[in-house]
Amino acid sequence: MEEQSLGQRLHIDFPLLFAIFVLCIIGLIVLYSAGGQDIDLVYRQAVKLLIALVVMIIVAQLPPAEINHWSVWLFVFGIILLVLVILYGDVGKGAQRWLDLKVFRFQPSELMKLTVPMMVASYLADKSLPPKFSWVLVVCVLIIIPVLLIAKQPDLGTALLVAIAGFSVLFIAGISWRLLAAMGVLVAASAPIVWYFMHDYQKQRVLTLLNPEQDPLGAGYHIIQSKIAIGSGGFYGKGWLNGTQSHLEFLPERSTDFIFAVFCEEFGMLGVLLLLCVYLFIISRGLYIAINAQHTYGRLLVSSLTLTFFVYIFVNMGMVTGQLPVVGIPLPLISHGGTSMVTLMIGFGIIMSIHTHRRFLSF
Amino acid sequence: MVQETILKDNEHESGLITKRVYFSGFIILLLILMIVSRVFYLTVLQHEHFTTLSKSNRVKITPIPPIRGLIYSRDGVVLAENKPTFSLEVIPEQIDDVDKLIDQLKGIISIEDSDINRFKKSLKKKRRFENVALRLNLNEEEVALFAVNRHRFSGVDVVAGLNRYYPLGEELVHTIGYVARIDEDDVKQLNASNYSGTTHIGKLGIEKSYESLLHGDVGYQQVEVNAQGRVIRVLERSAPKPGEDLHLTIDLSLQRIAIEALKNKRGAIVAMDPVNGNILTFVSSPGYDPNKFVNGIDSKSYKALLSSKDKPLINRITRGKYPPGSTIKPFLGLVALDNGVRKLNDESWCPGWFSLKGHEHRYRDWKKQGHGHTDLHKAITQSCDVYFYMLAHELGINRIYEGLSKFGLGKQTGIDIGGEAKGLLPSREWKREAIGQAWFPGETLIMGIGQGYALTTPLQLAKATASLANRGKIVRPRLVFKTSNSITNEVKALPVYAEDPITISNNTYWDNIIKSMRDVVHGVGGTAWRSGLNAKYEFAGKTGTAQVIGIAQDKEYKKDEIAEEFQDHALFIAFTPVEAPRIAVAIIVENGGGGSKTAAPIARKMFDQFMNSKGLISKG
Numbered sequence: 016m017e018e019q020s021l022g023q024r025l026h027i028d029f030p031l032l033f034a035i036f037v038l039c040i041i042g043l044i045v046l047y048s049a050g051g052q053d054i055d056l057v058y059r060q061a062v063k064l065l066i067a068l069v070v071m072i073i074v075a076q077l078p079p080a081e082i083n084h085w086s087v088w089l090f091v092f093g094i095i096l097l098v099l100v101i102l103y104g105d106v107g108k109g110a111q112r113w114l115d116l117k118v119f120r121f122q123p124s125e126l127m128k129l130t131v132p133m134m135v136a137s138y139l140a141d142k143s144l145p146p147k148f149s150w151v152l153v154v155c156v157l158i159i160i161p162v163l164l165i166a167k168q169p170d171l172g173t174a175l176l177v178a179i180a181g182f183s184v185l186f187i188a189g190i191s192w193r194l195l196a197a198m199g200v201l202v203a204a205s206a207p208i209v210w211y212f213m214h215d216y217q218k219q220r221v222l223t224l225l226n227p228e229q230d231p232l233g234a235g236y237h238i239i240q241s242k243i244a245i246g247s248g249g250f251y252g253k254g255w256l257n258g259t260q261s262h263l264e265f266l267p268e269r270s271t272d273f274i275f276a277v278f279c280e281e282f283g284m285l286g287v288l289l290l291l292c293v294y295l296f297i298i299s300r301g302l303y304i305a306i307n308a309q310h311t312y313g314r315l316l317v318s319s320l321t322l323t324f325f326v327y328i329f330v331n332m333g334m335v336t337g338q339l340p341v342v343g344i345p346l347p348l349i350s351h352g353g354t355s356m357v358t359l360m361i362g363f364g365i366i367m368s369i370h371t372h373r374r375f376l377s378f
Numbered sequence: 379m380v381q382e383t384i385l386k387d388n389e390h391e392s393g394l395i396t397k398r399v400y401f402s403g404f405i406i407l408l409l410i411l412m413i414v415s416r417v418f419y420l421t422v423l424q425h426e427h428f429t430t431l432s433k434s435n436r437v438k439i440t441p442i443p444p445i446r447g448l449i450y451s452r453d454g455v456v457l458a459e460n461k462p463t464f465s466l467e468v469i470p471e472q473i474d475d476v477d478k479l480i481d482q483l484k485g486i487i488s489i490e491d492s493d494i495n496r497f498k499k500s501l502k503k504k505r506r507f508e509n510v511a512l513r514l515n516l517n518e519e520e521v522a523l524f525a526v527n528r529h530r531f532s533g534v535d536v537v538a539g540l541n542r543y544y545p546l547g548e549e550l551v552h553t554i555g556y557v558a559r560i561d562e563d564d565v566k567q568l569n570a571s572n573y574s575g576t577t578h579i580g581k582l583g584i585e586k587s588y589e590s591l592l593h594g595d596v597g598y599q600q601v602e603v604n605a606q607g608r609v610i611r612v613l614e615r616s617a618p619k620p621g622e623d624l625h626l627t628i629d630l631s632l633q634r635i636a637i638e639a640l641k642n643k644r645g646a647i648v649a650m651d652p653v654n655g656n657i658l659t660f661v662s663s664p665g666y667d668p669n670k671f672v673n674g675i676d677s678k679s680y681k682a683l684l685s686s687k688d689k690p691l692i693n694r695i696t697r698g699k700y701p702p703g704s705t706i707k708p709f710l711g712l713v714a715l716d717n718g719v720r721k722l723n724d725e726s727w728c729p730g731w732f733s734l735k736g737h738e739h740r741y742r743d744w745k746k747q748g749h750g751h752t753d754l755h756k757a758i759t760q761s762c763d764v765y766f767y768m769l770a771h772e773l774g775i776n777r778i779y780e781g782l783s784k785f786g787l788g789k790q791t792g793i794d795i796g797g798e799a800k801g802l803l804p805s806r807e808w809k810r811e812a813i814g815q816a817w818f819p820g821e822t823l824i825m826g827i828g829q830g831y832a833l834t835t836p837l838q839l840a841k842a843t844a845s846l847a848n849r850g851k852i853v854r855p856r857l858v859f860k861t862s863n864s865i866t867n868e869v870k871a872l873p874v875y876a877e878d879p880i881t882i883s884n885n886t887y888w889d890n891i892i893k894s895m896r897d898v899v900h901g902v903g904g905t906a907w908r909s910g911l912n913a914k915y916e917f918a919g920k921t922g923t924a925q926v927i928g929i930a931q932d933k934e935y936k937k938d939e940i941a942e943e944f945q946d947h948a949l950f951i952a953f954t955p956v957e958a959p960r961i962a963v964a965i966i967v968e969n970g971g972g973g974s975k976t977a978a979p980i981a982r983k984m985f986d987q988f989m990n991s992k993g994l995i996s997k998g
Contacts, residue, residue, distance in 0.1 A: 144391045187402070189394040236439050246420040246428025260432055284421040291410055302403055306396050311388075314395045322402055329409050336416045 026075045026371040028304070034297045035348065035363060039064050041290065042274075042349040048256050049270040049277040050351070056270070060351055067360040074364025078372050082365060083312045086137035089130045090157075096123035097164040124165045124173045125358050129365075131161055131177050132319040135184040140312035145189035154185055155198075172342040180323045187305075187318040225340055238337045240266045241276035245336060252283030270351040272343055275335040298325050304370045313369040320362045327359075438601050443575030444594030445540065447621030447861075449554055449584060451630045452658075457550055458585070460540035464521050466513040470501055472533030479531070480512070486527050487520050489513055496674075509537065511577070514673055542578060542672050548665030549637055552693040553628060553857060555583020555795070556668035572596050575618075578672065583693075584624065584857060587795045591861060594621035622861040622870075627656035631991065632984055636661040639980040644968035646694035646836040648855075649984060652844035652959045654874045655853035657793070659963070659984065662694040696798040699833035700966055703922030703973070704761045705951045706782070706828035708846065711754050712891045713781030714769050716882040722890055725751045728764035734771070734819055741767050741823055744923075758894035759904045761921060763827050770826030775817055778825055779805040784880045785842040787834055792854045792875070801838055804831035828922065840964035843951040847918070847959035849888040850880040895920055896956050899978075906950070909978040914995045917985055919952030921973035946970070950977035954985050961988050 022029050043057050043064075050056040100123055135154050139146055146154070158181035166174040186195070210218065244260035253259070258280035260266050269277050279287060301321030308314045324347060331346040333339030345355055420428065449458035466487065473479050476498075483489060489512065497512045512534075516524070521536055528535075542557045544550070557578040560568070564579050573579070575596055580586035597618030602611050629649075636647040640663035649659035666683055675683075683691055692698065714720040730748030731740040743749065743763040749756065757765035770778060783789065788803025802808075804825070806817045824830040834842075837855065845852045854875035862869045882888070895918035899910035905921045924947045948970030953962035963981050970976035989995045 144394055187395055187398045189391075189398055239439070242420060243428050243431045245417065246424045247432035249421050249425045249429070279417065279421065284417055287417045287421075288414070291414065295410065298406060299403070302399050306392075306399055311391060311395070314392065314399075318395070318399050318402065322406075325406050325409075329413065332413045333416075336413065336420060338412075338416055 023371050026368060027072060028300070028367045028370050031297065031300050031304075031363065031367060034293055034300065035068075037293055038297075038348040039068075041293070044255070045274055045278050045281075045349060046270055046351055048258065048281060049274050052256065056351070063356060067356045070357060071360035071364040071367070074361050075367035075371065077364075077368055079310070079313055079369045082133070082368065083137050083140065086130070086133040089126075090134035093123060093126050093130045094161060094164070097127070097161060099123075101164065101167060122354055124168065124170055124177070125354055127161045127165065127177045128173070128180055128323070128358055129320075129361060131158060131181045132184050132316060132323070133365075135181050136312050136315035136319065139184065139188050139315060140310065144311065145191060146185070148194070151185065151190060151194060154181070158182065172344060175342075176323065176326065176344070179326055180319055183322040184315050184319040187315055187322075237266075237268070237273060237341055241273050241335050242337050244276040245279040248280040248283045250284045252279070252281050252286055255281050257281060272331070272345055272350060273335055274350050275332055275346050278349070279335075294325075294328055301366055304366055307373075308369050309373050317366050317369055320366055324359070324362070439598055440601060441571075441575035442597040442599055442615075442618045443577075444596055444618035445620040446542065446557070446578075447592040447594065447623045448864075449592075449624045449626060451626050451628050451633075452656075452859075453630060455546075455630055457544065457546055457626065457628075458554055459543050459545065461543040463514070463539055463541040464516040464536050465511045465539055466516060466524065467509040467511050467535055467537045468497075469509055469533045469535075476501070479534070483512070483531070483534070486523050487513060487516070509535075511537075515541070539577070544668045547667045547669060549633065550628070550660075551583075551665045551668045552662040552695060553583055553626070553660045553795075554668070555585040556581060556671045557585050558671050559674060581671070582797075583795050584626070588624055588858065592621040592624065595619040620864055622863055624858050625860045625862065626857055627651075627658060627859045628660060628857070629658040629988075631987055632659045633661060635659075635984050635987055636980070637663070639983065640967065643970065644688055644694070645966050645970065646698055647963065647965050647980065647984075648695055648836050648840040649961055649963040649988075650840050650844055650855050652848045652851075652853065652953065652962050654859070655844075655855045656859055657855050657857050658961060658988075660695060660857065662692070662698070664688050664690040666690045693797065694966070695836050696793065696795070698835060698966070699799055699801055700836070700947060700949070701830070701832055701924040702787075702828035702834045702839060703924035703947070703949050704763075704827055705839060705920050705922035705949050705964075705973075706825075706832070707758055707761065707766055708891050708895055708920050709782055709785055709787075709842065710766060710769060710773070710778065710826060711758055711894070712846070712882070712887055713778065714773055715754070715884075715887040715890065716781065717773065717777055718883075719772050719777075720754060720769060722755070723753055725753050726757075726765045726768050728752050728762050730764070732764045732767040732823070734823070737820075739820070741820075754890070755894045755897065756903075758891070758920065759897045759901050761898075761905050766826035767823045768826075770822050771819065773822075775804070775806060775822045775825065778822065779803060785845055786852065787832070787838055787842060789838075791835075791837050791841045792877075793837060794856050794858060798837070799835055801835050802831055802833040829925065836964045836966050839949075839951055839966075840962060843953055843964055844959070844962040845880060846888075846891070847953035847962050849885065849892075850882065852877040852879060892918055892956060895952075899952070905974045906978040908974065909982040913982070913986075915954060915985070915989050916956050917952055917954035917981070918956050919950055919978060919981060921978055922949030922951070923947070923972045924949055946972065948973045948976035950974075950981050952978070952981040952985070954989065955994060960992065960994070961985065 043061060046060055047054070047057045134157055138154065138157065139150065142150060158178055162174045162178045162181075165177060240260065244258065244266050247253070247260065248258070258277055260276075260280055266273055266276055278290065282290075298321055301317060301324065305314050305317035305321060308317055327344055327347045330339055330342065330344045331350075334341050334344070335346075345352055347359055348356065446460060448456055448460070451457055466483070468476075468479070470476075480489060480494060493513055497510060500510050513520075516536065524536055544554065544556065558581045559577060560573065560579045568579070572593070572595060576593065580589040580592065585592065595618060597616050599612050599616070600614040602613055632649060636649075636659045640647060640661060643663060645663050647659055647661045648657065650657050670679060711720070715722070728743060728749040728751075730743045730746050732743075733740050741763070744761070748764065749760055749762040752760075752762045752765045754765075756762065757769075773781075783803055788801050790798045790800055804821070809815055809817050809821075809831070821830050825832060841852070841855055844855075854877060856872065856875070858872055860869055860871045896916060898904040898921065899906045899913075899917055899919050901907070904910070906919055909919075910917070946969065948965075948967040950965045950973045951963065952965075953959040961984075963984060965977040965980050967976045967980075
C-alpha cells in the first residue's frame with residue numbers, strides 16, 4: 016500500500032475544495048452588491064454555505080460502495096416522497112413542490128437530481144458496457160417515472176434537469192450513437208403530440224418561454240433589463256458596487272436567478288472570463304476524477320454530476336444573456352438561496368468520496 | 379479465463395467511458411465559447427448602445443390596464459360603465475419605513491385600518507417596483523391636499539383610474555352581477571401578465587361569465603423615470619386593447635314593468651323570445667345595490683344582506699327552486715297524448731276528490747264540488763286536479779320522467795351566466811339513490827299537479843314554455859346577443875344555440891294543448907279569464923298555485939314542515955302571439971296567493987307593452 020496523502024486520509028479533494036471556496040467568496044462579494052449592500056443577507060448566505068460545506072465533507076467520508084448500495088433505496092424513497100407531494104404537498108406559488116415535515120419544508124424533486132443519476136449509474140455499473148438495448152429501455156423507465164411525477168407538480172425546469180442528469184449517465188456509459196439519434200427523433204416526434212394534449216394556458220406559457228419579448232411585463236422585462244445591465248458593463252465593468260442598473264432596482268431577481276447580470280455589469284467581460292476559468296477548473300477536475308475512478312459506478316456518477324453542474328451554469332448564463340428561455344435555474348454557488356446549494360454540495364461530496372477512497376494496490 | 383474476460387471488459391469499458399468524457403469536455407468547451415462570444419457581443423460590440431440605454435435609463439416598463447367593455451341594454455342604455463376615480467398609490471422599493479410613511483400620510487388624508495390591512499396584503503404579492511394602492515376613492519379635496527404636500531412623500535402618488543359603476547343599481551344586479559377586487563382565488567386562475575395592471579374582475583352574472591371578452595388585453599409603456607421613480611416621459615407605448623362592449627337582450631321597458639310588479643314582493647319573472655332564446659326580462663326580487671361590492675362591501679352591510687329574510691343575494695331566476703304546481707299540466711297533457719294514454723276526447727269523472735284503489739286517503743281537487751265530466755281541454759282550462767291525478771297514475775312515473783325531461787326540467791338551461799341550479803325532476807332511480815326508498819304510487823299522483831319532489835327554476839319553466847310554444851323547437855336562453863368593439867366598431871352577433879327538438883307521435887297534439895292554453899285566458903271558465911278581458915290580441919297561458927318551503931335551499935325534503943308552513947306561491951306561464959310566439963314568460967310570486975289573481979295580470983301588462991311596441995296588435 017502506498018503512503019496515503021492528507022487529502023486521502025481526510026477524504027477531501029483539495030483542488031476541488033479550493034475552487035469551490037473561491038466561487039463561494041465571489042458569490043458573497045457579488046451578493047453584497049446585488050442585495051443592496053445588506054451585510055445581514057451576506058452573513059446569512061455565508062452560514063448556509065458553511066452548513067452546505069460541512070454536509071459535503073460528511074458525504075465525502077462515505078465509502079463509494081456504501082453510496083452505490085444505498086442508491087436503489089434512495090431512489091425508491093424519493094419516488095415515494097414525490098407521490099406524497101402530489102397527494103399531500105404544500106402549494107407554493109401555484110405548484111405543489113414542498114413536503115411539510117413540521118420541522119422544515121422539503122423539496123423531494125431536488126433530491127431526485129442526485130438519486131436519479133445514482134440509480135442509473137448503479138444499475139449500469141455491474142453490466143458490461145456499452146449497454147444493451149433492453150437495459151437502455153429499463154433506464155429510460157427509471158428516468159421517466161420521476162420526471163413525469165415532477166412535471167406533474169408542475170415543475171418543468173427541475174423535471175428537465177432530472178432528465179438531463181439521468182440521460183447523461185446513459186451517454187457516458189456509451190449508448191450507441193444510433194440509439195441516441197433514435198431517441199432524439201422520438202422526442203422531437205412526440206413534441207407535437209404533447210402539444211396537442213396541453214391546456215391553452217400551458218401552451219401560452221411555453222410560447223412565452225420561447226419568445227419572452229412577447230411578454231414584456233413578465234419574462235421579457237427580465238431579459239430587457241439584464242441585457243442593458245450586461246451590455247453597459249463593458250469589458251472592464253463599472254466596478255464593484257457601481258452597477259447602476261442593479262442598484263436602481265431595474266433588474267428583478269438580481270440576487271437570485273439574475274445575479275450573473277449584476278456580476279457582468281460590475282466586473283465586465285474580464286470578470287466573466289475569470290469566473291468561467293474557475294468553473295472550467297471545477298469541471299475539468301470533475302472529469303479528471305471521473306476518468307481516474309476505479310470502478311464503473313464511480314466513473315458514470317462523477318461524469319454525470321459534473322455534466323449536470325455544467326448544464327446549470329450554461330442554462331443560467333444562457334438565460335441571463337438572452338440566448339435561452341427564462342427558466343428558474345440559479346447560477347451554481349453564486350446565486351442566493353439554500354436548497355439547490357445543498358444538493359450541489361452533496362454532489363461534490365460524492366465526487367470527493369469516489370476520488371479519495373481509491374485503493375492503490377502494488378503487485 | 380473467466381477473470382481474464384472480465385478484466386478485458388473493464389479495460390474496454392473504461393476506454394469507452396474515457397472517450398465519452400473527452401467528447402463531453404469538447405462540447406462543454408464549445409458551449410462555453412458560445413457564452414463568451416455572447417458576452418463579448420453584449421459588452422464590447424453593443425457596449426455603446428447599452429450604455430446609452432442605461433444612462434438615459436431609468437427605463438421602466440409599466441402595464442396599462444385595458445378599459446373594461448361597457449354593457450348596454452337592447453335599446454342602447456348603458457348598464458355598466460367606467461367612472462373616473464383617484465387612488466393613493468405607493469412604490470414599495472422607494473419607501474424605507476412603511477409604518478412611518480402611513481403615520482405621516484394620516485396627518486393629511488384619512489386612512490382606515492382596513493385600508494392598511496389590504497395594503498399590507500397586496501404589498502406581499504406585488505413586485506417591489508410595482509405600485510400598491512393605499513387608499514381608494516379619494517375625493518377632490520383629498521387629491522388637492524395631497525398635491526400640496528406631495529414634495530414630502532417620494533414614492534407616493536395620486537393615480538387616476540376608472541371604477542366600474544352600475545347606473546341602474548339593483549334593477550339588473552341579478553343579470554349583470556358585479557366586478558370586485560381581484561382576490562387570491564382569482565390570482566390562481568388568471569393570466570398574470572394580462573392582469574398586471576388590472577384591479578377588478580367579474581365576480582357574478584354577465585360580468586363573470588363574459589370576463590374574458592369584457593377585460594381586453596393589457597398594454598404597456600416604456601417610460602423614463604428619475605432616480606425617485608417618477609415618470610419623466612414615455613418612450614414607447616403599446617396601447618391596450620379595450621374589452622368588447624356587450625349588448626344585452628334585456629328589454630328595459632319590460633324589465634321595469636316586471637320590477638314594478640314585484641315591488642316589495644319576493645319572486646321572479648323571466649321573459650324570453652322563443653325564436654332565438656333572447657331573454658327580454660330577467661327579474662329576481664328583491665335585488666341589492668351592486669355598486670357596494672365593487673370596492674368591497676363593509677361587513678355590516680354584507681351581514682345584513684346575508685341574514686335578510688327576503689334573501690336578496692339569491693338569484694331566484696336561476697337558483698330559486700319552486701314546485702311547478704299546475705303549470706305542469708299542459709306538459710303532462712302532451713306527454714299523455716303522445717304516449718296514447720289519453721285521447722283528446724276521453725273524459726274522466728271528477729267528484730272533487732280521488733283515491734287510489736284500496737287506500738282511504740283522498741286526494742282533493744281545488745274545487746270542492748268537483749268538475750264533473752272532464753276532458754283534457756276542460757282539465758287544462760279549469761285546472762282540474764282529479765283529471766291529472768288519474769292521468770299521472772296511468773302514465774306512471776317512468777313515462778312522466780321521460781316526457782318531462784325532454785322539456786329540460788331537472789336540467790340546467792345552459793344560459794350564458796353561471797351558478798344555475800338543476801332543479802329536480804324525480805324518478806325511481808333518483809329516489810332510491812337520494813332517499814333510499816322505493817317510489818310510492820301516491821307520489822306519482824301529486825306529480826300530476828306539480829307537487830311533491832318536483833322543483834323547477836323560473837328559468838327552466840320559461841324555457842319549457844318557450845319550447846311548448848315553439849311546437850317542440852328548443853332554443854337555449856341567452857342574455858347577450860352581440861358584442862361590439864369601441865375602437866374598430868366591429869360588431870359580432872353571437873350564435874343562437876338550437877338544441878335537439880322534441881318529437882312527438884302526432885304534431886296536431888301541440889296545437890291541441892296550445893288551444894287549451896289559449897282558452898285558459900280567453901275560453902269559458904278559463905282560470906285566467908280576467909287577465910284576458912279586453913285584450914286586443916290573444917295569448918296562451920297556464921296558472922299555478924304551489925305550496926312550498928320558501929326557496930328550498932336544503933336538499934332534504936321534510937314532509938312534516940310543509941304541513942305546518944302552508945304557503946301558496948302564485949305561478950303563471952304564458953306566451954304570445956299564440957300562432958307564432960315571440961315572447962314566453964314564467965312568473966312566480968312567492969306567497970302571492972293564487973296564480974290567476976296575482977301572477978297572470980303581470981303577464982298581461984308585459985304582453986300589452988310588448989305587443990304595442992312591436993306593432994303586433996292586429997287591427998279590428
